[in-house]
Amino acid sequence: MSTDISHGFAPEIFSSNSAFSSELTIGGVSATALAKEFGTPLFVVDEADFTSRALAFKAALDLHFGHHAGKVYYASKAFLNKEIARWIEASGLGIDVASGGELAVALAVNFPADRIQVHGNNKSEDEIEKAIMAGVGAIVVDSFHEIERVARIAVNHKKIQRVFIRVTAGIEAHTHEFIATAHEDVKFGFSLASGAAWKAIEEIRAHKSLHLIGLHSHIGSQIFDAQGFGVAAERLISLLAKFREHYADELPELDLGGGFGVAYLPGEESVNPDSVLAELSKVVAEECAKAGIRVPHISIEPGRAIAAPTTTTLYTVGTTKNIELDGGNTRRYIAVDGGFTDNMRPALYDAKYHAVLANRTSSSHRVTSRIVGKHCESGDIIIRDIELAEDIHPGDLIAVPVTGAYGRQMGSNYNHLTRPAVVAVKNGKARVIVRRETVEDLLALDI
Numbered sequence: 001m002s003t004d005i006s007h008g009f010a011p012e013i014f015s016s017n018s019a020f021s022s023e024l025t026i027g028g029v030s031a032t033a034l035a036k037e038f039g040t041p042l043f044v045v046d047e048a049d050f051t052s053r054a055l056a057f058k059a060a061l062d063l064h065f066g067h068h069a070g071k072v073y074y075a076s077k078a079f080l081n082k083e084i085a086r087w088i089e090a091s092g093l094g095i096d097v098a099s100g101g102e103l104a105v106a107l108a109v110n111f112p113a114d115r116i117q118v119h120g121n122n123k124s125e126d127e128i129e130k131a132i133m134a135g136v137g138a139i140v141v142d143s144f145h146e147i148e149r150v151a152r153i154a155v156n157h158k159k160i161q162r163v164f165i166r167v168t169a170g171i172e173a174h175t176h177e178f179i180a181t182a183h184e185d186v187k188f189g190f191s192l193a194s195g196a197a198w199k200a201i202e203e204i205r206a207h208k209s210l211h212l213i214g215l216h217s218h219i220g221s222q223i224f225d226a227q228g229f230g231v232a233a234e235r236l237i238s239l240l241a242k243f244r245e246h247y248a249d250e251l252p253e254l255d256l257g258g259g260f261g262v263a264y265l266p267g268e269e270s271v272n273p274d275s276v277l278a279e280l281s282k283v284v285a286e287e288c289a290k291a292g293i294r295v296p297h298i299s300i301e302p303g304r305a306i307a308a309p310t311t312t313t314l315y316t317v318g319t320t321k322n323i324e325l326d327g328g329n330t331r332r333y334i335a336v337d338g339g340f341t342d343n344m345r346p347a348l349y350d351a352k353y354h355a356v357l358a359n360r361t362s363s364s365h366r367v368t369s370r371i372v373g374k375h376c377e378s379g380d381i382i383i384r385d386i387e388l389a390e391d392i393h394p395g396d397l398i399a400v401p402v403t404g405a406y407g408r409q410m411g412s413n414y415n416h417l418t419r420p421a422v423v424a425v426k427n428g429k430a431r432v433i434v435r436r437e438t439v440e441d442l443l444a445l446d447i
């Protein structure tokens with residue numbers, strides 16, 4: 001407990017155009033004004049921040065790989081709607097989609113098909129067909145069944161489809177470490193160690209309707225150690241070398257996936273695109289020289305690192321409760337108007353978040369508090385333990401930063417809650433880019 005009047009605003013984890021004086025402002029718009037105009041819970045995206053993070057990855061890839069730079073594909077599953085797809089398009093990035101729904105969003109804003117890459121470990125025939133008809137830049141094939149499916153559907157449409165092979169390189173990445181293993185017990189891709197990846201190469205080459213352009217690897221998410229990407233690069237480059245030896249030909253592309261880690265709590269640091277790509281370019285150059293192959297075009301697929309830090313969720317406090325614990329301590333429950341349907345990550349991964357009282361400062365004691373949602377589950381916790389002002393009361397606003405990735409996108413309608421609106425803020429102006437779901441929307445599905 002302390003009598004600190006600081007509001008807990010930690011600039012390093014709020015979107016870059018956020019500030020706190022008498023209250024939180026994002027993109028020049030106050031938390032109070034946002035809540036009043038758009039209601040809560042509310043996802044507030046700092047538009048300029050989003051664009052600049054996308055551009056930073058592109059600039060760093062271009063800088064460190066020069067004419068070997070492939071593309072930055074935004075992994076849209078992190079956070080996708082039409083407006084975000086437009087921002088990504090305007091920034092000159094490509095986009096990764098992992099379902100027919102995500103593809104439909106990209107196509108709805110005329111995202112150039114040759115900059116769309118299609119992922120997924122179980123793409124349906126319909127999804128494959130839509131992707132091929134749209135003329136997507138590449139399909140990343142994930143299984144032997146899929147090689148046959150993509151080849152057959154391409155033949156039916158008289159097309160030659162460019163494909164990548166998703167390779168599992170035997171890297172398990174955890175937040176602050178990675179483990180290099182020989183085998184991968186995961187549902188994704190073709191394993192390198194077992195020879196499945198090589199067999200996939202041979203099968204693809206046997207289909208005239210498929211054009212193999214390169215290898216793909218995605219080692220995980222929320223990775224802070226660039227060495228994990230380095231080991232994956234090294235292993236895939238050895239496969240590229242084997243390809244060249246065998247076919248006297250070179251695969252021109254290598255996609256090293258996403259997973260760049262971001263800060264969620266005060267004092268943490270996000271992975272810097274410039275340093276990680278500088279490091280990667282060294283590894284790639286060295287390994288290619290060793291293997292005696294030309295440096296391929298290198299692409300990456302950041303999702304979280306672009307989207308997460310740009311967005312803050314605003315909630316309204318509904319109730320507070322003090323629970324006496326054994327030992328004489330008190331736990332203060334602060335219940336807000338959303339919950340694990342707008343942020344599953346704490347329940348799913350035990351993910352940690354920070355929060356601030358957003359609509360005012362407070363000089364009252366800070367007490368250990370727990371921020372909970374309004375769902376009928378005791379696990380509906382947004383922040384398990386946080387020091388917050390004791391005078392927080394119904395009607396106050398709570399802001400939770402770094403909610404742009406896997407937040408609204410993983411959301412659900414449990415308890416028939418309607419999903420929050422998404423508002424973009426920039427230069428003192430706010431506008432809705434995804435409207436709040438209504439009860440009519442929910443009822444519209446029922447027969």
Ligand SMILES: *Cc1c(COP(=O)(O)O)cnc(C)c1O
Pocket residue numbers: 075077078096119218220221222257258259260301302303304305405
């Ligand atoms: C999820 C995913 C990404 C993005 O991961 P982040 O951790 O959000 O950067 C990139 N590529 C593939 C294939 C993915 O599945």
